[in-house]
Amino acid sequence: MNHADPWAIYVSEVMLQQTSVDRVREPWRRFLDEYPSPHACANATLADVLNLWSGLGYPRRARNLHAAAQMMVRDFDGRVPSAVADLRRLPGVGPYTAHAVASFAFGARVGVLDTNVGRVLARCVANNTLSTADAQGLANALVGRAASAPVNQGLIDVGAQFCRSTPRCGDCPLRDVCRWRQDGGPDPAIRSAGVSRPQPRFEGSVRQARGRLLAALRDGPLSVVAARRVLNAEDPEMSTRVLRDLQREGLVSQHGRRVHLGS
Numbered sequence: 001m002n003h004a005d006p007w008a009i010y011v012s013e014v015m016l017q018q019t020s021v022d023r024v025r026e027p028w029r030r031f032l033d034e035y036p037s038p039h040a041c042a043n044a045t046l047a048d049v050l051n052l053w054s055g056l057g058y059p060r061r062a063r064n065l066h067a068a069a070q071m072m073v074r075d076f077d078g079r080v081p082s083a084v085a086d087l088r089r090l091p092g093v094g095p096y097t098a099h100a101v102a103s104f105a106f107g108a109r110v111g112v113l114d115t116n117v118g119r120v121l122a123r124c125v126a127n128n129t130l131s132t133a134d135a136q137g138l139a140n141a142l143v144g145r146a147a148s149a150p151v152n153q154g155l156i157d158v159g160a161q162f163c164r165s166t167p168r169c170g171d172c173p174l175r176d177v178c179r180w181r182q183d184g185g186p187d188p189a190i191r192s193a194g195v196s197r198p199q200p201r202f203e204g205s206v207r208q209a210r211g212r213l214l215a216a217l218r219d220g221p222l223s224v225v226a227a228r229r230v231l232n233a234e235d236p237e238m239s240t241r242v243l244r245d246l247q248r249e250g251l252v253s254q255h256g257r258r259v260h261l262g263s
């Protein structure tokens with residue numbers, strides 16, 4: 001497996017959108033063994049891709065990855081595009097993923113702005129609350145003419161390991177140049193763009209119910225009644241709505257009275 005391959009980097013960035021590195025490592029290897037190129041993924045069925053996604057959660061990402069692979073085959077000669085504007089055309093690709101792939105796969109001089117980097121920029125560089133546009137401008141300026149990937153990776157790592165919500169300034173490699181540490185004041189990261197808010201509870205959530213149904217469908221189709229029961233036996237309105245949403249998103253389909261994984 002070539003870790004510098006743009007497709008491998010693209011898949012990892014999609015998987016990392018809402019999942020930690022530790023949970024992504026094995027599924028990422030498995031996915032690339034099965035689908036080593038956009039062509040291979042585009043030729044698979046959505047149900048197969050969803051099956052391989054098992055355990056990662058947020059299955060919309062699998063659907064988007066499958067659709068993106070098809071777009072790469074159709075519009076980009078079967079390759080991951082290198083320009084940020086082209087990457088943004090791919091389903092499910094927002095500014096963060098487009099910039100990360102452009103920088104890590106192609107060395108583009110763009111800053112990669114995620115939650116962690118947003119905190120580092122607001123505290124260390126600006127000591128000020130930053131809008132998304134300001135933070136992105138600062139991130140772009142920092143990579144400047146240097147090789148962008150090491151700078152971006154360094155900022156992500158500092159944010160993840162030291163500049164957390166509760167910062168570990170004493171161990172931080174940027175402590176001697178950090179403006180917030182030197183000048184003091186209220187924490188500028190708190191209201192800065194891109195800095196995460198607390199996640200809603202998973203237990204009892206619609207997200208949990210959706211995951212439960214998709215997991216059940218991996219063993220084979222279910223009747224509509226059984227599918228609703230898996231979603232939420234005590235709230236028929238909720239289960240009908242969630243089932244309809246899953247169908248609209250193309251993650252499940254109904255043939256007769258049976259619900260299937262994929263379209």
Ligand code: SF4
Nearest residue numbers: 163167169172175178
């Ligand atoms: S010194 Fe503290 S506030 Fe500054 S970048 Fe490091 S962890 Fe963040």
